Amino acid sequence: MEPLIERDGIPATEVKPARPKHNRSFISYCFKTDWWLENGCSILSVLFLMGMIILLAHIDGQPLSNWPFAVSPNAFISVLSTASKACLIxxxxxCLGQLKWLHILQSKRVxxxxxxxxxxxxxxxxxxSLHFFFTxxxxxxxxxxxxxxxxxxxxxxxxxxxxxxxxxxxALADGVHSELRTSQYVYSWNxxxxxxxxxxxxxxxxxEPQLPxxxxxxxxxxxxxxxxLxxxxxxxxxxxxxxxVCYPYETGRxxxxxxxxxFQLQTWQMAYNASLLPDYNNTVASISTYNYSNLFEGGPLQRLAILMAPIVYYNQSNDSQIFECTIKLYAIEYTKWNTTYGIINPGRTKTFPPAYLRGTVAPDAMDDDDLANFTVTDPGFNYQRKFGITSLNILSIVDILDxxxxxxEWSDWGDTAYAFLSxxxxxxxxxxxxxxxxxxxMxxxxxxxxTPVPVWNDVITITVHWAWISLPVTLVLAACLFLLVIVYQTHHAGHLIWKSSLTPLLLLQESYPLLSAGDKPVWTQFYLKKRTAVIANHLTQ
Structure with missing residues (x-):
């Protein structure tokens, strides 16, 4: 056993007091001592984290097609995150290595x-680290x-x-527009x-009506x-x-x-026990009137009456339906209409009655190509208020409706209008x-x-979930704070910076004191062999 020798009047069984504190400032101590590598790694960790945050902010909400590199954005984020973690570890x-030496110097445990x-x-x-919590x-x-x-x-x-x-x-397509075509003035149709x-x-x-x-x-x-219009x-x-007024006859009335x-509408009903019944549920009659001059006085484009009565006559006279319908020209407002994948999604419609604007041509004297002008006076109508349509087109609309x-009375069961209305x-x-x-x-x-209409395309976009970056940010901040505290404790106590070095465990008591972890022990050949032999003997059975 090696003898316990006193040095500087202090028994070998006692810890020598720390040397006086460093004269240099704490800032100088951080960057001009052996902490430079740890400080550099911490700075790199912060820079990698900042680079990741800047990249995420730049690509958040952007189309994936705008990404200029062959490597995916996830790969870039993974590289930056791993680099930041490696630098902070x-x-x-x-610092944990330095704490073991501080533990030797400051702890009171035997x-x-x-x-x-x-x-x-x-x-x-x-x-x-996990085992540390148990010991x-x-x-x-x-x-x-x-x-x-x-x-x-x-x-x-x-x-x-x-x-x-x-x-x-x-996403809004840049430089791409569709067209919205609306009719203010309806000239002669081909x-x-x-x-x-x-x-x-x-x-x-x-x-359902055929959409525009x-x-x-x-x-x-x-x-x-x-x-x-x-x-x-x-x-x-x-x-x-x-x-x-009804007139009965042998097979019905x-x-x-x-x-x-x-309006006078005629219809017929068959007896309940008739041997031959048609394929329709009702018998239908409808007539209309049209007054060209009335149209320009704000009157209807067409008036018609439609009657529906059950075909089978068996005390069902009260089931007849009679409607009077008025059809007019209107300015029609269309709101919230859109198309998706070429499919039209109808929105809302609202009608505004227009008033005829009298001109130099009287209604009765109009030729086919003369334009009838109308205006909308309703204050809630926020569009171009003037509309026009030729008299020939008005007659075409009436003919189509008829x-x-x-x-x-000459319509038969094969007539299309009769079939649908019945x-x-x-x-x-x-x-x-x-x-x-x-x-x-129209x-x-x-x-x-x-009118040009902006076009939206269905694109794959990048979404950043910022909550998941909380752990990397917290770890980097905690690691920097941890380093700062350990450096301050070492500086404040005046201890040497040994960190993970094993040199203090190899020193003989007779060796000269070292001033830093970078110093080498001044050993004689005799003591060097002796210390090596002691360590080597502990490595063999």
């Missing part, structure tokens, strides 16, 4: 030297903080993987336009509110106010109904569909006004 490990292994294991990784070699809080940082760093990579997500969102109006009106008898031709060159087009209907049930405004809604469950709704289909086709006329 180095100073934390060295067995403190036997706990050095716990500090050394904690500085080597997560398993040693609890010290009551100081700082070593436990270092162990918590080491353990929490394990979760950095999983957290970084959750920062970015990719989803489909709508033959194709007339055929299109007739087809749309006929289809509306039994189906609203084009869109992208995923979504949101059309601004617009107005166009069109027609609309208003129907009233006048069955109770109509007069009925024939009835004539007179409506309040003077062809689809009028059933007279099976209708809601006459006002049917008439409204017809006028709506006609109005939709929107895009041959002299339509063109």
């Amino acid at each position: 180095q100073p934390v490990s060295e 067995d403190r030297i036997t706990k050095l292994q716990d500090f050394d294991n904690a500085s080597r990784g997560p398993l040693g 609890r070699p010290t009551k100081s809080l700082m070593p436990y903080l270092g162990c918590i940082i080491t353990l929490a760093a394990i979760a950095t990579d999983p957290f970084a993987q959750q920062i970015l997500s990719f989803g489909k969102h709508l 033959e194709d336009a007339i055929i299109s109006l007739e087809r749309a009106t006929r289809l509306s008898l039994d189906n 031709n609203l084009s869109c060159t992208g995923f979504l087009c949101k059309y601004p509110p617009f107005a166009s 069109g027609v609309a209907s208003e129907c009233q049930d006048v069955a109770r106010r109509s007069q009925r 024939n009835c004539t109904f007179t409506t309040p405004i003077g 062809a689809n809604l009028i059933v007279n 099976n209708s469950h809601d006459i006002p709704a049917t008439v409204n569909r017809v006028t709506a289909g006609l109005s939709y086709q 929107i895009d006329g041959p002299n339509a006004t063109v």
Whole structure:
């Protein structure tokens, strides 16, 4: 056994007091001593973290197609996060190594030297840090903080993987527009336009009206509110106010109904026990009137009466339905219309009655190509208030309505209008569909006004979930604070900076005191061999 020798009058069993504090300032001490590597790693860790935050802020909400590199954004974030973690682990490990020497100098425990292994294991990784909590070699809080940082760093990579997500969102297409065509002035339609109006009106008898031709060159087009010239209907049930006169005959009866405004409608009903019944539920009659001059006085474009009576005659006379409908020219407002993937999504419509503007040409003297001008006086109408339509087009509208809604005594069961009206469950709704289909086709006329419409595309965008970056930020701040505290404790106590070095354990008592971890012990050949032999003997059985 080596003898215990006193030095400087201090027994070998006692700890020598620390040397006086450093004369240099704390700032100078941080950057001009052996802490430069740890300080540099901490600065790099902060820079990598800041780079990651700046990158995330730049790409948040951006389309993935704008990403200029072949490597995915997730890969960039993972690299920056891993680099930041690697840089912060180095100073934390060295600070834990320094704490074992501070523990030797400051702890009052007699067995403190036997706990050095716990500090050394904690500085080597997560398993040693976890074991440190079970052995609890010290009551100081700082070593436990270092162990918590080491353990929490394990979760950095999983957290970084959750920062970015990719989803489909709508984005405004740059430099791409669609067109909205609306009719302010309806000049003479050509033959194709007339055929299109007739087809749309006929289809509306039994189906939803054919929607207007609203084009869109992208995923979504949101059309601004617009107005166009069109027609609309208003129907009233006048069955109770109509007069009925019926004449029975052998297989049924024939009835004539007179409506309040003077329409006379005739229909027939078969006896209940008739051997041959048609495929329709009702017998239908409808007539209309049209006064050209009245139109320009604010009157209706067309008035019609429609009667529906059950075909089977068996005390069912009270089931007859009689409607008087008025169809007028209107300025129609369209709001909240859009198209998605080429499918038109109808919005809202609102009608505004226009007033005729008298000109130099009297209504009765108008030629086919003369333009009838109207204006909307309603203060709630926020669009171009003037509209116009040629007299020939007005007559075309009346003819189209007559062809689809009028059933007279010469109509037979094969007539299209008769077939649709006789099976209708809601006459006002049917008439409204017809006028709506006609109005939709009038929107895009041959002299339509063109308005550019922005286009939205369905693009994959990058979304940053900022909550997941909380752990990397917290770890970097905690590691920097941990380093700052350990450096301050070492500076304040005047201790040498040994960190993870094992040199103090190799020194002989007779060796000269070292001033820093960079100094080498001044050993003679004899003492060097002697100390090596002692250590080597502990390494063999």
